[in-house]
Amino acid sequence: MSLLDTKILVIGAGIGGLTVARALALRGADVTVLEQAPEISEVGAGLQVSPNGFAVLRALGLDAALTERAVEAQAVCLRDYGGARVVRIDLSHLEMRGYYFLHRADLIDILADGARAAGAKLRLLQKVVSVTPGDRPRVDLANGAALSADLVIGADGLKSTAREALNGVIAPFFTRQIAWRAVVPEDETQPFEAQVFMGPHRHLVSYPLRGGRQRNIVAVQERAAWAAESWSQEDDPMALRAAFGDFCPEVQDILSRIDKVHLWGLFRHPVATAWHGGGVALMGDAAHPTLPFMAQGACMALEDAWVLADELDGPGAMDARLARYQGRRRDRTQRIVTAANGNAWKYHLSFGPLRWAAHTAMRFGGAIAPDRMARQFDWIYGHDVTARPNGR
Ligand SMILES: Cc1cc2nc3c(=O)[nH]c(=O)nc-3n(C[C@H](O)[C@H](O)[C@H](O)COP(=O)(O)OP(=O)(O)OC[C@H]3O[C@@H](n4cnc5c(N)ncnc54)[C@H](O)[C@@H]3O)c2cc1C
Numbered sequence: 395m396s397l398l399d400t401k402i403l404v405i406g407a408g409i410g411g412l413t414v415a416r417a418l419a420l421r422g423a424d425v426t427v428l429e430q431a432p433e434i435s436e437v438g439a440g441l442q443v444s445p446n447g448f449a450v451l452r453a454l455g456l457d458a459a460l461t462e463r464a465v466e467a468q469a470v471c472l473r474d475y476g477g478a479r480v481v482r483i484d485l486s487h488l489e490m491r492g493y494y495f496l497h498r499a500d501l502i503d504i505l506a507d508g509a510r511a512a513g514a515k516l517r518l519l520q521k522v523v524s525v526t527p528g529d530r531p532r533v534d535l536a537n538g539a540a541l542s543a544d545l546v547i548g549a550d551g552l553k554s555t556a557r558e559a560l561n562g563v564i565a566p567f568f569t570r571q572i573a574w575r576a577v578v579p580e581d582e583t584q585p586f587e588a589q590v591f592m593g594p595h596r597h598l599v600s601y602p603l604r605g606g607r608q609r610n611i612v613a614v615q616e617r618a619a620w621a622a623e624s625w626s627q628e629d630d631p632m633a634l635r636a637a638f639g640d641f642c643p644e645v646q647d648i649l650s651r652i653d654k655v656h657l658w659g660l661f662r663h664p665v666a667t668a669w670h671g672g673g674v675a676l677m678g679d680a681a682h683p684t685l686p687f688m689a690q691g692a693c694m695a696l697e698d699a700w701v702l703a704d705e706l707d708g709p710g711a712m713d714a715r716l717a718r719y720q721g722r723r724r725d726r727t728q729r730i731v732t733a734a735n736g737n738a739w740k741y742h743l744s745f746g747p748l749r750w751a752a753h754t755a756m757r758f759g760g761a762i763a764p765d766r767m768a769r770q771f772d773w774i775y776g777h778d779v780t781a782r783p784n785g786r
Contacts, residue, residue, distance in 0.1 A: 397707050398422040403533060403543040404514075405522045405556055407434050410678030410695030411549030412505035412516075416454055417703035419512035427514055428533070428541075430521035434506045437626060437656065439575050440603045440610025441498045442467070442588070444775045447693030448492035450700045451504075453780035459504045464496035465602050468586045474753060475593030477642030481756045482587075487769060489776035495588070495601045495610070497577070501692070522550065525559040527672020545712065546674045547702070549695070552623065552663070554680035560668045566661035566683075568620055573658055573686065574613045574634045578651035582606040590741065591645055597741035598638060600648055611648060612686065613638060614660070614741075622659055629657035660685055662735060665728045670716035677702055682727040687737035690730050690774065697779045698723055704779075722779075730774060 400423045404411045407429035419425045443451070443464070451457050472480040485493045510516060521536040531546045548556020580602055588601040598613040615637050631652040638645055663683040669676045678695030705719040706712075 396422070400424065400545065400706070401543045402426070402545045402547060403428060403541060404547045404549055405525070405533065405554075406548070406550035406678075406680075407431075407502075407506065407509075407516055407518075408549060408551055408678065408695075409501065409505065409692045410680075410699055411547070412502065412509045413450065413454070413696055413699035414547060414549060414677060414702055415509040415514035415516075416456075416505065416512045417699050418706065419509065419514040420454070421703060421707050423706075425509075425514040426541075426543075427509065427516045428520035428522055428535070429516065429518050430536075432519055434502060434516065434518070435499065437498065438577050438654075439498050439612075439656075440577065440601060440608075441496055441501060441692055442601070442689040443494045443496065443501070443696075444689070444693055445488060445490035445492040446775050446777045446779070447696040448494060449490070449778040449780050450696040452492075453700060454508065456504055456508050459508070460494065460496065460501070463500040463504070463604070464494035465586050465604070465606065467493040467495055467588060467601070470588045470590065472590045472592065472756065473642075475591050475596075475641045475645070477591075477644055480592070480753045489769065489772045490778065493775070495586070495603055497603050497608070497610075500604075522555050525556045525674055527559060527674045529673070531673035544673065545706070548674060548676045548680045549678050551679045552683050554676065556674055557666055557676055557680045560671050560674060560676065561666050564664060566623070566663040569660045569662055569685065570618055571614055571616050571660040571685075572619075573615075573660055574611070574629060574637075574655050575658070576611045576631070576634075576652045576655040577603065578609050578611065578648060580606055580609040584609070589644075591641055592741040593638075593641060596638065596641075598641065598645060609648060609651075611652070620659060623661045624658055627657055629655050631655045633657075665724065665731055669720040669724065670713070673712060675702060675716050675719065681723075682731055684731045685734045685737075688730055688734040688774065690734065694727050694730060697777075698727075700779050726777070733774075 402425045404427045407427050415425045415427050470483045522533045524534045526532045530542045532542045591598045595616040600611045635649045665682045677698040684691050702719050705715045
């Protein structure tokens with residue numbers, strides 16, 4: 395069976411779903427994307443696309459659209475919460491170039507246009523309530539309709555119905571960390587750098603968006619009080635200002651510009667054991683939800699999309715192609731999720747002498763081997779999934 399004869403349903407018009415829709419439609423598949431929302435839209439927040447994610451957008455012909463709307467990142471600057479610089483990681487030392495900051499809504503626009511232009515059909519108000527794997531997998535919709543296809547791709551995010559169909563219900567656990575996020579106006583004079591301010595039990599990341607006219611903020615705090623795992627729950631900006639009230643004046647200035655802020659609880663989920671079965675495949679957050687500390691959730695979804703399309707376009711029965719897809723993806727995504735799980739404590743050291751020692755070590759490392767600071771991430775950022783043409 396060639397992809398030309400293959401009817402594919404993709405659940406979810408998010409970052410992964412729209413990307414795989416374009417990748418498969420370009421290879422000749424008949425692709426329909428089912429999205430529960432009434433429109434293709436996005437929460438107001440920024441996103442980092444590192445070179446490994448950018449490589450996929452380039453291979454799909456979307457790089458020019460992205461660079462037109464994104465800010466190319468020059469560096470990541472780690473600072474103490476008093477404002478002192480600990481180390482500046484110069485991104486020009488990365489093995490693979492192309493590190494961008496952009497608004498999520500802009501990325502979704504680019505991907506939706508790209509999917510439509512390749513011939514994929516995007517259908518809104520199509521909430522999937524159940525997925526039934528089988529010889530001809532089926533999805534049931536909230537509006538009572540039932541659809542079947544040769545393949546169903548679950549790109550339905552954190553609370554995936556497709557994941558549940560293949561793996562059962564797996565309860566996540568609260569990490570006792572919460573994150574606020576906001577976008578504020580900016581005056582275009584700031585350097586194109588991410589600033590990470592590290593304090594006891596808290597850190598705040600900020601970077602410019604949209605030509606430097608906006609600034610994205612993600613502020614993380616360790617705390618016992620539970621918060622929902624939702625990207626759309628609003629909070630009072632005063633709560634965020636109070637939580638970071640002892641950070642330096644630069645942070646206070648950024649926080650003073652917030653008029654709307656969202657709060658989300660950070661949960662750990664295991665990487666799915668079964669990524670495919672009975673003509674159903676998982677990708678993106680549906681397969682491997684991650685904490686945000688490596689900023690790789692979207693990039694992993696982009697990588698999945700390329701590899702899934704690449705393997706589906708290869709030889710063998712559907713099950714064998716999907717097994718190759720899982721084989722190429724599971725270990726890498728597990729490694730990134732594990733790295734993200736371990737990252738927060740490094741920013742949050744609260745014991746003074748330990749803090750001092752850690753910061754001194756980072757400062758020293760940055761001074762004697764600045765390229766090594768950046769190159770420690772090459773295993774993530776230098777990985778180009780499009781460079782392996784599936785043996786064909
Ligand atoms: C504040 C924030 C900052 C982030 N920053 C970064 C970053 O800098 N870099 C990075 O790489 N990642 C980042 N991430 C993570 C990244 O956004 C996610 O990992 C990524 O969006 C996952 O893509 P996805 O396509 O799997 O899921 P999503 O983008 O969540 O898309 C899922 C889609 O499925 C739809 N859907 C869900 N259920 C159903 C259903 N039953 N029926 C029909 N449709 C359904 C949803 O409406 C949605 O459109 C961030 C996340 C957050 C919240």
